[in-house]
Amino acid sequence: MMNIFSVLYCEIRKVCRSKVFWLVFLVFALAPIMMGIGTISSSGPNESSWQMYLSQLLNSLSGLGLIGYTFSAAWVFGREYTDNTIQDLLVKPVSRGNIVMSKMLVILTWDILLSIYMFAIALSIGGFMGLTGWSSALIMNIFIRFFITSLLFIIVSTPGAFLANVSKGYLAPIGLILIIVIFSSVLASMGFASYFPWTIPSVFLGSGFLSFSSILILISTGIAGIAGTFVWWRFAEQQ
């Protein structure tokens, strides 16, 4: 057990001491600020309520989160290849499963922090712009739905980790997720949002409900990403 904590400590340190980690937070602060101000400015004088603001803004932010979550998953694994530290990592008396597990936990923590951070920035902008209709119950309600949506997006970002390992870098998964985001809006407009893994979380954000088939697709995608990564580390050749 101490073994995994030690590996986890190393992974946390590697991420926190990198510039990329802090740069992500900087970039994901700018987006809610600009989108938040834009949302408020474009709404009419009677529409400037917390309810209207958050429901409009969080829809865009949760989608943006998908790019962030995929980036973190891809970077945590992919940087080992681009820095050429992967071979170092494989010749250690630590099971490869523990290394993957530690990396997954670090990614999960990073993503959760990023999601809460984006929500906090959105709240700050709303408060700064003097929105009306504040209610703690309302905010909590909206936050919980946003948070669950973020978790669902985190689940479907795991194939990004797998792809980073297969492609030995973080560029391929980032490229793919950008294509997926574009593809998602097309699929959603065609009415397939409940069946495409990367649009299902948005369905939940809008309705607060998911069908059994959507849940199954979501879980299968997450399991495929996680299991694929574990299997890759255990069995793939590292040329």
Add this chain to the structure above:
Amino acid sequence: MHVFSKEKHSETAAIQIKGLHKTFGDYKALNNLSLEVKRGEIYGFLGLNGAGKTTTIKTLLGMLKPTAGELYMLDEKVHAGNYKLWNKVGYLEEATFYPDLTTIENLDIARRMQKVSDKESINQVINKLGLEPYKNKKAKHLSLGNKQRLGLAKAIIHNPEILILDEPINGLDPAGVAEIRNMLYDLAKNNDVTIFISSHLLEELSKVATRIGIIHNGCLIKEIEMDNLEQSLQKSLVIDGHDTNAIKTVLKDHSYEFEETKDGPLKLSDNRAVESPEQLAELLVTSNQPPTLLRVITEDLEGYFLRTIGKVRGNQ
């Protein structure tokens, strides 16, 4: 009992590779490679780029699966799942590190990943490799030589029984090469560490290795003890004179075999000429063809290596 177990250890090979084959699609990277490295030995693994050195090392480290054959280190079979083995093995390919972490932080990660509980091991290895002035410097800002030292520090922080180094002296200046060489020698001699070191430079390997294996096209084509290397180097006698054609006639008349060099002098490689150059000198003088040049030359290491793998200098 301790002495007994040490004696027993020294009998078994630290590294055993048996009938190793590795193919990538149709390409045969390794072809029935077998070798053994004894404990405390510094084994130089020599080959041209693409000869199969790195493939052998990666297979030895469980990163590649052998197509056929078996590998053992310290009597344990090597495979990706046998991760506990890496407790006793240190590995350095090129200087790899986390660029935003300092020297100490990089070493602390290596210490934790190697399950070394004693934090003092970091200071010990820093002192050993002269990294003290750079310990708080970010790894990406270190000089090439210091990056390489950091890589080596990471590889030996857990006092491994086997140290595997893939082209470790690439990019080092002569002082850095000498330093690494002395350290490897010290590890093998005083700490009984078995060292497996690959390079494409025989000159460098010859200064540190106790035995050398030459790999070419995926096959181990020769192994040689360094003590015997001098005897294996080809010697030849080079002669020149005012009238080369007349000298050639004298040589032919007395059954000396020779070859003409590009520069003009004649080169004789048969033992009779090399071992008794004074007899040939006397012969040429009595034949009224006194030599203007008569010198025994010993093949250099590069020449030996190229001759062994069947290549001639200058890509001929």
